[in-house]
Amino acid sequence: MTPTDPSATPAHDQDGAARRRLLAARGAHWRATRRITLALLGLWLATGFGTVFFARELARFELFGWPLSFYMAAQGAALVSLASIGVYAWRMRCLERRYAQALEPGA
Amino acid sequence: MSARPHYFNKLARYYLWYTGCFALFLVALAVLEQEGMPRLWIGYLFMFATIALYATIGVICRTSNVTEYYVAGRRVPALFNGMATAADWISAASFISLAGGLYLQGFDGLAFIMGWTGGFVLVALLIAPYLRKFAQYTVPDFLAARYGGGAGGRGAPVRILAVGATIIVSFTYVVAQIYAVGLIASRFTGVDFSVGIFLGLASILVCSFLGGMRAITWTQVAQYIILLVAFLIPTMWLSAKHADNPIPQVAYGSLLPKLSAREAQLAKDPREEQVRAEFRRRAAEYAARADALPESWEAGKVEAQRKLAAARARNGSLTEVRQAERALATYPNSVDEARALWLERRDANLARARPPEPHATPFPGATKEASDERRNNFLAVVFCLMFGTAALPHILMRAYTTPSVHETRVSVFWTLFFILLVYLTIPALAVLVKYDLYTSLIGSDFTSLPTWISYWANVDKANPLVSIVDINGDGIVQLAELAIDADVLVLATPEIGGLPYVISGLVAAGGLAAALSTADGLLLAISNALSHDVYYKVVQPNASIQKRVTISKLLLLAVAFIAAYAASQKPADILSLVAAAFSLAGSTLFPVLVLGVFWKRANHQGALAGMVAGFAVCLFYMLRASPGLGGSTLDTWFGILPMAAGVFGVPAGMLTVIVVSLLTAPPPRASDAMVDYIRAPE
Numbered sequence: 001m002t003p004t005d006p007s008a009t010p011a012h013d014q015d016g017a018a019r020r021r022l023l024a025a026r027g028a029h030w031r032a033t034r035r036i037t038l039a040l041l042g043l044w045l046a047t048g049f050g051t052v053f054f055a056r057e058l059a060r061f062e063l064f065g066w067p068l069s070f071y072m073a074a075q076g077a078a079l080v081s082l083a084s085i086g087v088y089a090w091r092m093r094c095l096e097r098r099y100a101q102a103l104e105p106g107a
Numbered sequence: 108m109s110a111r112p113h114y115f116n117k118l119a120r121y122y123l124w125y126t127g128c129f130a131l132f133l134v135a136l137a138v139l140e141q142e143g144m145p146r147l148w149i150g151y152l153f154m155f156a157t158i159a160l161y162a163t164i165g166v167i168c169r170t171s172n173v174t175e176y177y178v179a180g181r182r183v184p185a186l187f188n189g190m191a192t193a194a195d196w197i198s199a200a201s202f203i204s205l206a207g208g209l210y211l212q213g214f215d216g217l218a219f220i221m222g223w224t225g226g227f228v229l230v231a232l233l234i235a236p237y238l239r240k241f242a243q244y245t246v247p248d249f250l251a252a253r254y255g256g257g258a259g260g261r262g263a264p265v266r267i268l269a270v271g272a273t274i275i276v277s278f279t280y281v282v283a284q285i286y287a288v289g290l291i292a293s294r295f296t297g298v299d300f301s302v303g304i305f306l307g308l309a310s311i312l313v314c315s316f317l318g319g320m321r322a323i324t325w326t327q328v329a330q331y332i333i334l335l336v337a338f339l340i341p342t343m344w345l346s347a348k349h350a351d352n353p354i355p356q357v358a359y360g361s362l363l364p365k366l367s368a369r370e371a372q373l374a375k376d377p378r379e380e381q382v383r384a385e386f387r388r389r390a391a392e393y394a395a396r397a398d399a400l401p402e403s404w405e406a407g408k409v410e411a412q413r414k415l416a417a418a419r420a421r422n423g424s425l426t427e428v429r430q431a432e433r434a435l436a437t438y439p440n441s442v443d444e445a446r447a448l449w450l451e452r453r454d455a456n457l458a459r460a461r462p463p464e465p466h467a468t469p470f471p472g473a474t475k476e477a478s479d480e481r482r483n484n485f486l487a488v489v490f491c492l493m494f495g496t497a498a499l500p501h502i503l504m505r506a507y508t509t510p511s512v513h514e515t516r517v518s519v520f521w522t523l524f525f526i527l528l529v530y531l532t533i534p535a536l537a538v539l540v541k542y543d544l545y546t547s548l549i550g551s552d553f554t555s556l557p558t559w560i561s562y563w564a565n566v567d568k569a570n571p572l573v574s575i576v577d578i579n580g581d582g583i584v585q586l587a588e589l590a591i592d593a594d595v596l597v598l599a600t601p602e603i604g605g606l607p608y609v610i611s612g613l614v615a616a617g618g619l620a621a622a623l624s625t626a627d628g629l630l631l632a633i634s635n636a637l638s639h640d641v642y643y644k645v646v647q648p649n650a651s652i653q654k655r656v657t658i659s660k661l662l663l664l665a666v667a668f669i670a671a672y673a674a675s676q677k678p679a680d681i682l683s684l685v686a687a688a689f690s691l692a693g694s695t696l697f698p699v700l701v702l703g704v705f706w707k708r709a710n711h712q713g714a715l716a717g718m719v720a721g722f723a724v725c726l727f728y729m730l731r732a733s734p735g736l737g738g739s740t741l742d743t744w745f746g747i748l749p750m751a752a753g754v755f756g757v758p759a760g761m762l763t764v765i766v767v768s769l770l771t772a773p774p775p776r777a778s779d780a781m782v783d784y785i786r787a788p789e
Contacts, residue, residue, distance in 0.1 A: 040232055044225065053486065077224070089231075
């Protein structure tokens with residue numbers, strides 16, 4: 001279990017170099033997190049709202065027998081959401097491993 | 108680490124055994140039905156067997172440990188947490204009414220599917236992992252720690268506002284669930300509506316009262332399995348029957364063109380046109396009567412009295428006299444009442460006089476503007492449901508129950524996966540039932556109506572769930588002569604498809620599982636907010652652990668009874684209440700939750716102002732634009748429906764947090780450190 005006191009910074013009384021390394025690793029991790037969050041939110045916006053906004057235009061196309069706009073609303077957008085959440089969980093796992101490596105002494 | 112796979116395998120084994128036993132139970136009942144067991148008995152068996160099952164799980168999992176009671180010991184594996192959250196999420200409305208709504212509304216109904224699934228992207232990306240890293244017990248916990256303020260910087264004001272929002276949102280939602288429990292119980296076992304409510308309440312209480320989150324989690328997994336089986340079996344049957352493919356999600360694409368062709372045919376059918384002309388005539392009659400007020404009210408009243416006197420005078424049959432008596436008793440009491448009633452009837456008749464809308468066409472409308480307005484409302488509803496989903500306390504609470512942040516992220520994935528197993532089937536079911544009714548019922552003879560119609564028509568005589576009257580007198584069923592309620596579609600599907608009664612019982616048990624599981628989670632969210640956030644954190648910070656759990660249990664009992672009482676009053680228009688709960692949740696809690704993680708500059712004053720502003724704007728728009736609450740549909744902004752008030756509330760909340768935070772002093776260093784902590788990996 002991790003310590004649950006939110007105000008505790010784990011690097012409280014370590015020496016300066018370790019602290020700098022921690023801050024750098026945290027900064028890099030947060031930038032990468034923001035990037036992937038933003039990219040997936042863009043995809044979410046496009047499938048969730050874009051396909052509805054242009055539904056009348058998209059209804060001309062067909063996908064597996066469904067009109068495209070109907071398919072996107074009934075299944076497509078939800079499946080893209082599921083995939084986004086899956087990709088997010090997987091990428092964040094990778095980022096966490098990279099973070100742990102960056103913190104290892106001698107890295 | 109080695110304990111975890113072992114624990115997971117043990118759970119998987121239990122639930123596989125459980126699913127096997129449930130399958131055996133179904134087979135046994137099917138055999139008994141063949142042997143001639145009466146239908147009522149099957150209904151009883153399903154009700155009592157499932158309720159006893161949930162109660163047993165509740166008793167086995169009873170606990171008085173704080174971490175177990177509030178967050179199930181933080182050791183629920185991601186897959187099972189996902190399954191439990193899915194059951195928490197799939198409410199009575201999704202299970203019973205959503206497919207019917209899609210049947211009636213066509214493309215427009217898909218807004219609910221999109222909104223209720225897309226919201227989980229926001230949960231996964233913006234909120235859940237950070238809450239888990241924070242690792243406390245409730246949503247107000249997080250907000251209070253992040254924004255501070257109040258006496259000693261403990262964040263009491265923010266906490267109280269968040270608790271208020273939690274209670275308002277969860278309470279309206281739980282009343283709807285308990286109402287559904289009463290409805291299902293009374294329809295399938297013949298007990299009284301209020302007896303049904305208290306039966307359901309008993310099973311909810313045994314479960315959550317004794318074991319809190321821990322018992323609820325394991326019951327919800329069991330409930331999810333039942334509701335999934337109950338939803339899939341009849342749909343797969345219909346799909347195999349009409350599309351020769353038992354996987355409905357894949358198969359119904361091939362039915363859509365056939366359905367569209369049939370719709371086009373029905374729209375042009377001269378007999379259908381005859382029926383629609385009759386409805387137009389009735390509508391015109393009501394309009395004329397409403398125009399001629401107040402004289403027409405007087406005349407109508409005299410006419411009704413004269414009819415009753417005439418029926419009595421010539422010794423008419425008892426039903427004739429009764430009919431005349433009822434006509435007089437239900438005659439509007441005043442001119443205003445008459446105007447409201449007749450205009451309502453005019454609109455109802457006009458609605459039935461319209462030709463059927465093509466199911467798969469997005470936003471059909473006479474003009475470009477009308478079509479645009481429907482599109483905008485679709486988008487607004489999707490928006491509100493998504494942001495509401497990402498702020499519902501009983502769903503967010505579940506982010507705390509997994510062993511790690513990574514497992515929380517995976518758990519949201521499983522949640523949406525298990526939700527989609529049901530939600531991707533719902534549009535399929537709507538199309539399959541529509542196709543079935545349009546091809547086999549419409550155009551058939553009135554003398555050979557299927558039995559389910561008379562059964563469901565007689566369940567509630569005052570507001571028939573299904574009504575079918577030969578309006579043009581040709582002895583053949585026309586589409587315009589059939590009126591079907593959204594709530595009946597799923598419950599009647601097994602009979603429409605010609606399946607044995609066991610499956611009807613199973614579907615009812617599934618609806619019950621959906622309602623009970625959601626009610627469990629909501630009641631726990633309310634009682635935790637009261638006991639943990641109000642009692643322990645604000646009123647009595649040095650209360651003993653034992654006392655906190657006991658208080659929580661007592662509050663749960665009290666809240667459950669108040670909710671049951673509210674549901675037994677049969678509040679009108681429960682679905683719009685639920686929609687309102689989503690808008691309010693999104694407007695009040697979403698801005699402060701997300702900005703709390705992603706914007707360090709957000710401070711105490713901003714959070715308070717943002718929550719109040721979001722709530723106020725949302726409520727103001729609902730009151731202004733819904734006729735039921737004293738507003739008028741003429742006062743809408745951009746033609747947006749009042750149920751989508753969150754479309755104004757969420758941005759208002761966001762903006763207020765930002766503006767007020769920038770105008771006041773930056774938050775203290777401790778809050779910076781906390782944000783850094785929750786952003787960092789474990």
